[in-house]
Amino acid sequence: MTREQIKEELKQIIGSYVQEKNLLTSLDEKHELIADLKINSAHIVDIVLDIEDKYDIMIEDEAIGKMGTVGESIDVIFQKLAAK
Amino acid sequence: MIGIDVVDLKDPLIKSRDPETFRFIVHTNDQVELIRSHPFGFWIIWTAKESVFKALRKDIRFDPLQIPVQFSASDTEYFTFQSGTFRGKVHVGNKYVLACCGEVTYKVAERKSSAPSMEVRTLLIQDYRRETNQVTTIGSFDKMPVLLPSGMPVSFSHHGRFLAYAYPLN
Numbered sequence: 001m002t003r004e005q006i007k008e009e010l011k012q013i014i015g016s017y018v019q020e021k022n023l024l025t026s027l028d029e030k031h032e033l034i035a036d037l038k039i040n041s042a043h044i045v046d047i048v049l050d051i052e053d054k055y056d057i058m059i060e061d062e063a064i065g066k067m068g069t070v071g072e073s074i075d076v077i078f079q080k081l082a083a084k
Numbered sequence: 085m086i087g088i089d090v091v092d093l094k095d096p097l098i099k100s101r102d103p104e105t106f107r108f109i110v111h112t113n114d115q116v117e118l119i120r121s122h123p124f125g126f127w128i129i130w131t132a133k134e135s136v137f138k139a140l141r142k143d144i145r146f147d148p149l150q151i152p153v154q155f156s157a158s159d160t161e162y163f164t165f166q167s168g169t170f171r172g173k174v175h176v177g178n179k180y181v182l183a184c185c186g187e188v189t190y191k192v193a194e195r196k197s198s199a200p201s202m203e204v205r206t207l208l209i210q211d212y213r214r215e216t217n218q219v220t221t222i223g224s225f226d227k228m229p230v231l232l233p234s235g236m237p238v239s240f241s242h243h244g245r246f247l248a249y250a251y252p253l254n
Contacts, residue, residue, distance in 0.1 A: 032145075034145075041134060041146055042091050043097060046098060049099055065149060
């Protein structure tokens with residue numbers, strides 16, 4: 001699976017939690033989930049749980065501090081998939 | 085410093101928080117045994133930590149594992165906590181969980197508009213004027229919200245149907 005494919009799938013996952021859908025049109029790896037995409041912080045764990053379900057992986061306990069941007073989230077997924 | 089956080093318990097996007105999810109927010113240094121078995125334990129801990137994070141007023145990313153909390157007392161609705169020199173209280177209502185860090189005047193209200201960030205700021209300005217007879221606006225200092233012209237720190241939160249604000253009690 002390519003990084004771009006993961007980005008597209010991640011876009012679907014986080015899209016549920018983005019109120020202003022236009023923010024998704026030019027999604028960039030540098031975008032902060034909370035500051036840029038305006039995802040409510042209460043949903044960060046929901047996103048982590050969605051990712052675990054989607055890829056059948058177990059995300060590390062420290063995920064919330066490490067998955068602040070789209071790119072960082074892709075990194076975590078990529079590394080977990082590579083280790084499967 | 086002060087901080088506030090509210091979580092709408094009926095937000096349809098929120099998944100259930102089973103005990104396994106505590107691993108994302110509870111550090112070994114936390115004292116949360118009083119809370120773990122509570123039906124909304126995850127949110128009690130989460131909101132407490134986020135209110136402390138806001139009280140720290142640092143332009144950094146929120147990481148609940150980096151914010152220790154110790155819960156010391158509780159009744160059916162209110163849970164008191166400490167984090168370093170900060171003290172606070174969590175209120176578990178029927179519809180929301182609300183945490184306040186520091187000695188604050190606060191308000192939680194149901195959202196009426198599709199622009200909660202603007203709405204909660206307007207609400208604070210109106211209420212503050214009514215309470216103190218002083219005209220104020222919201223500004224920022226080091227990227228953190230303050231009342232102008234006094235520079236008094238304020239804190240805002242909104243989630244789902246609810247919004248909340250807090251400012252120092254005195």
